Amino acid sequence: MTVRVLVAKVGLDGHDRGIKVVARILRDAGMEVVYTGLFQTPESVAVAAIQEDVDVVGLSMLSGAHLTLAPLVVEALRERDSSIPVVVGGIVPNNDVADLKAAGVAAVFGPGASDEEIVGAIASLVPPAE
């Protein structure tokens, strides 16, 4: 089964170079990628993820608001009884990784993460087809 990923930009951060490059890397790896565009809210991401029936949500965050916004996306999904895992990529200081994981973020990719690392981590979050 093809892995489906929603990649999303939450909040006001307009840096979209990373998300576009990662989207192509995931597609190159055979995944289906949905991108809902800039300036999304945690709620709009959760709704889109559920509607699109994706396996993983990937947030790209470069403005420093990750500690505020990423947990809200996890919360918005869980409030809707969804267990879709959320991963974060972007500018995230090492000290913040534990906080993000404590808030339910499944994986964090910092600058310089390799294609294999990202693809592998996302694939490992998807339960094998029954």
Add this chain to the structure above:
Amino acid sequence: MEVERAYDRWRRDYDAAKLRRPSFATMSGVEVDPVYGPTDGEFPGVYPYTRGIHASMYRTRLWTMRMFAGFGTAVDTNKRFREIIAAGGTGLSTAFDMPTLLGLDSDDPMSLGEVGRCGVAIDSIDDVRDLFRDIDLSAITTSMTINSPAAIMLALFVAQAEEAGVARQRLGGTLQNDILKEYQAQKEFVFPPRQSMRLVRDTIAFTAAEMPKWNSVSVSGYHIREAGSTAAEELAFTLANGFAYLELAREAGQRVDEVAPRLSFFFNAHIDFFEEIAKYRAARRIWATWLRKHYGATDERSWQLRFHTQTAGVSLTAQQPENNLARTAIEALAGVLGGTQSLHTNSMDEALALPSEKAARLALRTQQIIAHETNVANVADPLGGSWYVEALTDEMERQAEALFAELMQMGDGSMLEGCIRGIEENWFQRHIAESAYQLERAFNRGERIIVGVNDFLDGNEAEDLELLRITNEDERKQVARLATVRQRRDDDAVRRARERLATEAADPDVNLMPALIDAARCEVTVGEMMTSLAGVFGRYVEVPVL
């Protein structure tokens, strides 16, 4: 013979120039000439300015060391500004936070988590008062990196300066105000492109008439490059946008020679040393040639491309962050050898966070070392005549001209229309995304080595740097400041100012600057002004493309 005249012209201007020192020599005492090359070649300060826009270049005045700063509340940033001035910085450059860049007030629900984080939060004239407290705005030039709300920020700045007793005529500085590249790369847009261009037109006309020391637009390739373009794409898209603003002003009835000298440029200094130098040289030559031949400018100042440079944020690595000092020094040197008018050097910790005070000081020191220890500023265009650099300069120009031809075709002979259609049809974004992807491929295949990231990894486990932390406390402080303003101001005056703004926005023949300055004085917030304008202009929603 024209070539002979270039030398004569240069000689005359150089001899008349005031110099920083009576003579210039190497460390070992060898006297050096102001510029080298055959007398029938090109000279700095002479059309087409490939070798620099001034005859004496840095012998008269070093570049402006303009450090970009802004975080937290206006009070915090004011403190950093005064530190920069005390450390020898010669210009200010304001970084605004994301909500301000998108014209949202700090208490807007969308601002949550972003207030004061990437720059300073500015909601009203009250914040601008604190931002420039105890700084003499008639003595230092100020650059404001803001685009969608650029006209509003200019209005706030003028209103505040006049309140502090500095007439608008005496204000020197630059408004970034380059909305086209927002749709192409930076993505901080609010209104649709054509409506946004009306605001740009109004600021160009207003500053031309009332602010003789003000640069109305800083046409910026920096963000295009950071978004992933090649050097030639950065060069071509930026100059095309510059041509578009000229055409915009010309359509509004201004003469090219009235507008062109007020446009300045802003380029990236990436890590490929010679390619960057070639890019700056090509930029000057292309601008001069197009202004003179295509746009019919006759004022020499219109032909001279002035630019600010910033070292490449994307070249910095989170791994072994001290390595970034070396990268930034090399990039800064490219900017200087390329003849930049001002320079911002990034701090080593910027792949991780906004710069700490210590890191920002080291970045400024890097410029001071280049300026005062290396002697590279003694000779104009020291790489001119290098076969490699000249060939690369020609190649940059050739690639840029090919992209101009495509844009001109898209715009049926109008660069303004070509740039807007290129935005509407995602032409720019496709180019930039493709180049970014190719760079990433090269990195991932190991063809492009980034030290500390995909090779030379020893030391990656070292302790973290001391980083600047922006807490949510700043956000709470700013929201409280804004609440005070909202409470104490005259609500009737606010309502009237907003009504005037909406009425005038609906009439495309009116210049909106006076209404914006009036609104600024009445303590109308940035978010309120933007909302009033959006009621008339609408809001832009990008069609997401991958």
